[in-house]
Amino acid sequence: MMKMKKNWNLIIGLSITGVILTAAxxxxxxxxxxxxxxxxxxxxLAPSLVHLMGTDNFGRDVFSRTLNGIGITFLTASLxxxxxxxxxxxxxxxxxxYGGLFDELVMGVVNMILAFPSILLALIFISFLGVGTGxxxxxxxxxxIPPFVRIVRSEMIRCRDLDFVRSARVMGVGTGRIIYSHxxxxxxxxxxxxxxxxxxxxxxxxxxxxxxxLGVQPPVPSLGRMLSEAQPYLGINPWxxxxxxxxxxxxxxxxxxxxxxxxxxxx
Amino acid sequence: MNYxxxxxxxxxLTLLLxxxxxxxxxxxIPGDASVSRLGTEATQEQIDALRxxxxxDRPVTERYISWVRGAVHGDFGESLRYSGTTVRELLSDRLxxxxxxxxxxxxxxFVFSVPLALLSVHFKNHWQDTLISQLVQLAMxxxxxxxxxxxxxxxxxxxxxxxxxxxxxxxxxxxxAVRYLVFPAMAIALPKGAMVTRxxxxxxxxxxxxxxxxxxxxxxxxxxxxxxxxxxxxALIPVITFAAMIAVQILAGSIVVEQVFSVPGVxxxxxxxxxxxxxxVVQAIVIYITAIVVIMNFAIDLIYQLADPRxxxxxx
Numbered sequence: 046m047m048k049m050k051k052n053w054n055l056i057i058g059l060s061i062t063g064v065i066l067t068a069a070x071x072x073x074x075x076x077x078x079x080x081x082x083x084x085x086x087x088x089x090l091a092p093s094l095v096h097l098m099g100t101d102n103f104g105r106d107v108f109s110r111t112l113n114g115i116g117i118t119f120l121t122a123s124l125x126x127x128x129x130x131x132x133x134x135x136x137x138x139x140x141x142x143y144g145g146l147f148d149e150l151v152m153g154v155v156n157m158i159l160a161f162p163s164i165l166l167a168l169i170f171i172s173f174l175g176v177g178t179g180x181x182x183x184x185x186x187x188x189x190i191p192p193f194v195r196i197v198r199s200e201m202i203r204c205r206d207l208d209f210v211r212s213a214r215v216m217g218v219g220t221g222r223i224i225y226s227h228x229x230x231x232x233x234x235x236x237x238x239x240x241x242x243x244x245x246x247x248x249x250x251x252x253x254x255x256x257x258x259l260g261v262q263p264p265v266p267s268l269g270r271m272l273s274e275a276q277p278y279l280g281i282n283p284w285x286x287x288x289x290x291x292x293x294x295x296x297x298x299x300x301x302x303x304x305x306x307x308x309x310x311x312x
Numbered sequence: 313m314n315y316x317x318x319x320x321x322x323x324x325l326t327l328l329l330x331x332x333x334x335x336x337x338x339x340x341i342p343g344d345a346s347v348s349r350l351g352t353e354a355t356q357e358q359i360d361a362l363r364x365x366x367x368x369d370r371p372v373t374e375r376y377i378s379w380v381r382g383a384v385h386g387d388f389g390e391s392l393r394y395s396g397t398t399v400r401e402l403l404s405d406r407l408x409x410x411x412x413x414x415x416x417x418x419x420x421x422f423v424f425s426v427p428l429a430l431l432s433v434h435f436k437n438h439w440q441d442t443l444i445s446q447l448v449q450l451a452m453x454x455x456x457x458x459x460x461x462x463x464x465x466x467x468x469x470x471x472x473x474x475x476x477x478x479x480x481x482x483x484x485x486x487x488x489a490v491r492y493l494v495f496p497a498m499a500i501a502l503p504k505g506a507m508v509t510r511x512x513x514x515x516x517x518x519x520x521x522x523x524x525x526x527x528x529x530x531x532x533x534x535x536x537x538x539x540x541x542x543x544x545x546x547a548l549i550p551v552i553t554f555a556a557m558i559a560v561q562i563l564a565g566s567i568v569v570e571q572v573f574s575v576p577g578v579x580x581x582x583x584x585x586x587x588x589x590x591x592x593v594v595q596a597i598v599i600y601i602t603a604i605v606v607i608m609n610f611a612i613d614l615i616y617q618l619a620d621p622r623x624x625x626x627x628x
Contacts, residue, residue, distance in 0.1 A: 157326075160605055162564030172586040172594050173337045249455055253568050256457050257583050272461060276572070279465050286465065290458030298453040305449075 055306025061299030065292070069116035078106035080113045081264045091284055098288040101271070102278050111289050114266035115296065121182055121261070122247035128186025129243060133193025134236070138224045140194065141201025152198075155191040163188050167250050171259050181260050185250055189243045196239050200232035234311045241304035245297050252293050268293050319613070323606050330602045331383070331595070332376060338591045339372045379595075388596035393588050399596045402581065408482050410566055410577035412489065417497040417562050421505040422555075429512035433539070436517065444509070451506035456565050460499035460572035467495055477574040496573040500565045504558050511554050515547040549619045556612045560605055 078096075083103040092099045098107035140148040158166065163185075170184035201224070204210055213223050254260035255269030263270065268289040275286035382389060388399035432444045468476040474492055482489040519525070520543055528538045567579030574580075578597060585593040 160560075160609055161602075162561045164567060165564045165601060168567065168582065168586060169334070169594075169598055176587075252455055253457060257568065257571060259583070259586065269457075272458060273571075276461060276464070279461065280469050283465050283469075286461045290455065290461060293455055293458060294453050297455070298450065301449065301453055 052306045052309055054302045054309060058299050058302025058304075058306055061295060062303060065115060065296050065299065066119065068112050069119050072109065072112035073116050076106070076109035076113055078109045080110055080266055081105070091282070099282065099284045101274065101285050102282070107271075107285055107288055110266040110271065111268065111292055114268045114271060114289065115292055117178075117261055117265060117267055118248055118251055118293070118296070121178060121185075121251045122244055124182045125185035125247045125251075126189055126240060126244050128182070129189025130193050130236070130240060132186075133190040134197050134229075136190065137194040137197030138201055138229070141198035142205055142220070142224055142228075144202075148198075151194065155194050158188065158191045159195070163246055164250055164253055167254060168259070171254065176259050176262065178261050178265070181251065181254055185247050189247065192239050192243055193236070196235045197229070197232055200235065201228055204228045204231060234307055238304055238307050238311075241300050241307070245300050245304075248293065248297055248300075319610050323603075323610060326606050327599065327603060328380070331380065331599050334595055334598050335376050335379065336372065338595060339375075383596075383599065388599075389592040391585075391590055391593050393585070393590040393593075399593050402593060403578065403596065403600070405481060405483070406576055406578045406581050409479075409489070409493075409575055410563070410570070410579065412482055413493050413497055413500075413566050413570070413575060413577060414559075414562050416490065416493050417500040417504075417566070418559055420494075420497050420501040421508060421558070421562075424501075425505040425508040426512065429509045429516065432509070432513045433516045433520075444513075448506040448510050451502050452510075454503050456499050456503055457568045457572050459502060460496060460569050463495050463499055464572065479573070479575050481576075492573075493575065496566075496569045496575055499569050499572065500562055504562060504565065508551075508555060508558060512547070512551055515550050516543055519543045519547045549616065552615050552619065553612055556608055556615075560608050563601070563604065 083105055096106050096108065098111060101107055101110070136151060140151045166188050167181070167184050170187070171180060174180040174184060205228070210223060210227060213227055218227070251260055251267075252269035252272075255267040256273045258270070258273065260269060261267035271289040272286060275282070275289070279286050379389065386400060388403075391397050391399055391402055394402065428444055428448075432441045435441045464476045467473040474495055479492050480488045516539075520539075525538055525543065528542060529535070533541075566575075566577060567582060569575075570577040570579040571583060578600070581593065582597045585591075585597070
């Protein structure tokens with residue numbers, strides 16, 4: 046009876062993400078070398094047992110900086126997604142459950158935002174707000190509200206007139222409780238899936254914006270910025286340009302596999 | 313016809329709304345254009361004089377109206393950073409580079425994603441399909457700027473197929489420009505093409521589950537005939553929509569990739585203008601991209617109606 050096919054996507058995805066997250070958290074407390082200290086005697090070294098990923102143009106240990114930097118990426122992306130999810134679920138629940146003029150207005154804005162590529166909107170927001178990590182989180186957070194609104198709203202519309210909701214209403218259950226404990230759990234997998242997709246977008250946007258110099262500011266290590274710093278030295282030290290990028294790739298792949306696994310779980 | 317007129321009015325309203333919003337937002341930002349041009353050490357009199365000269369002492373609404381009046385004639389004012397240069401002059405060259413890049417990327421994307429998707433469909437659930445799916449999964453996870461760096465290293469530095477950073481303007485050497493742009497285009501096209509491949513595969517497979525396919529099959533049509541005669545035609549509509557969405561993303565993707573390959577395009581101008589607070593330029597680019605996005609969506613609606621007569625204009 047309990048013979049379920051193993052969900053390899055979910056297992057591999059969670060393992061990759063778990064390992065990266067653990068390493069990133071650990072790197073906030075301890076790294077083999079200092080993250081910011083420069084060493085003029087060991088500039089642009091290739092990977093070796095002393096420096097696992099080599100050193101950068103200032104002689105800093107790339108391994109330490111990469112692990113520490115992925116922590117910043119995790120934090121930025123998680124906060125942005127948290128803002129989007131919180132506001133989006135709330136807005137989606139209200140607009141979907143009640144409908145009406147407010148619903149139409151919100152959906153108009155939501156569809157307009159969804160029509161634009163997010164990196165472009167992030168750029169525009171940053172040009173208003175100014176450069177900085179906090180501003181980037183705020184900008185991305187706002188951009189990630191619409192997908193959650195859409196997914197929760199459609200679930201509300203689907204369920205609000207179904208029998209189980211009606212009977213709950215007849216029994217005198219309050220609206221907040223109906224939304225929260227009767228309808229919302231139905232949308233759980235869709236919400237989780239949206240979480241993974243937006244998280245990946247956030248990682249990409251953070252790395253992209255930092256690459257452009259409009260995200261995380263030095264001396265805080267950031268994977269995107271490391272790539273842009275590595276670029277002039279590609280000829281002498283290609284490793285510096287490869288490891289930070291590989292780590293971003295792995296993180297995104299891990300989360301995408303989790304999403305894939307969730308989709309199969311749903312089916 | 314009524315529908316088209318209504319869409320055009322919506323388009324104009326959207327553009328007005330977006331431009332008013334960006335204009336308003338830029339005018340409340342502390343430290344306006346005059347300060348950024350004169351620097352922080354300028355005296356109040358100097359600032360006032362320049363503000364009057366640039367018309368910044370007038371109220372926002374008045375400035376906005378005169379801006380719109382100019383914009384309608386293609387006049388977006390002057391750049392703050394390069395004084396004496398109009399925004400239009402700045403944009404025109406870069407526009408060619410960006411559009412060329414986007415077109416090459418789009419073409420490249422279709423050239424490999426359509427055959428791959430059909431191959432995947434043909435070998436459904438065999439190892440070929442699995443292999444393609446895994447590759448697609450991997451390609452979708454590559455950030456385009458990282459791919460750009462890898463391409464720069466392999467094709468530019470190791471194989472010396474192009475000289476990174478030595479882009480020649482299309483007006484001087486068109487073929488040379490195209491040859492250079494192949495590599496940034498690849499960086500954009502690969503991840504997006506992977507998404508399109510997967511989308512086409514799933515759209516076609518979904519379509520093949522439908523009743524009419526079984527009917528055609530039971531009447532003796534071969535699998536391939538059904539695929540090319542019926543299924544592909546029906547799967548076309550969602551694919552077109554998706555492709556148009558991707559086209560917009562390709563344009564946005566060029567913002568970062570232009571930076572990686574030092575292509576002097578619109579994206580690069582946007583980034584440097586944001587850093588140096590050159591607001592007239594930022595404003596113009598925002599408006600230009602908004603227009604493209606809105607017009608693209610409008611085009612998707614129209615194609616939808618042409619491809620499927622059941623879609624009524626009223627719903628749009």
